[in-house]
Amino acid sequence: MQLGRTAAKCDIRIMFTTKGPAMTATETDGHTLPEEARIVRDYLEASMVPDPERAATYMADEVTITFTGGRVYHHPSGPAGFNAGRYAWVKKDMRQFDVAQGDEGTVVYSTGYLYGAWPDGTPFEGNRYVDRFVVRDGRIVKMDVWNDSAERILTARGIEA
Numbered sequence: 477m478q479l480g481r482t483a484a485k486c487d488i489r490i491m492f493t494t495k496g497p498a499m500t501a502t503e504t505d506g507h508t509l510p511e512e513a514r515i516v517r518d519y520l521e522a523s524m525v526p527d528p529e530r531a532a533t534y535m536a537d538e539v540t541i542t543f544t545g546g547r548v549y550h551h552p553s554g555p556a557g558f559n560a561g562r563y564a565w566v567k568k569d570m571r572q573f574d575v576a577q578g579d580e581g582t583v584v585y586s587t588g589y590l591y592g593a594w595p596d597g598t599p600f601e602g603n604r605y606v607d608r609f610v611v612r613d614g615r616i617v618k619m620d621v622w623n624d625s626a627e628r629i630l631t632a633r634g635i636e637a
């Protein structure tokens with residue numbers, strides 16, 4: 477059950493910093509995204525299929541993925557398996573990428589909203605997410621994931637989150 481969404485072009489606001497002042501840009505279809513943000517976007521698109529093997533091509537062999545609840549994985553198949561149990565299906569409405577140089581490499585934040593269906597088929601949308609990536613030498617070496625799914629599950633069960 478899809479929520480009537482169609483693939484649409486969206487403007488993605490980019491904030492990136494260099495050794496000088498912060499810079500911002502807007503892109504449509506990846507034309508002005510910094511390379512590290514394109515890597516992250518392409519990884520996220522592969523992970524939404526889900527195609528963990530294609531998603532893995534954007535990650536370093538020694539990647540660490542810290543998922544919601546502190547679950548640690550070392551391959552995109554870990555989060556894909558977890559999501560298969562938590563959702564009937566789930567996608568990301570990617571709204572913004574923030575890019576900055578960090579000590580471990582280039583840090584990319586992807587923020588937006590999850591939409592999809594719970595295991596019982598109940599649709600949802602507007603579920604906030606933040607994904608933080610560290611990209612080094614053209615590969616994702618670290619990923620941290622946060623979203624509001626747990627709060628929504630608790631609320632659906634009558635527990636104030």
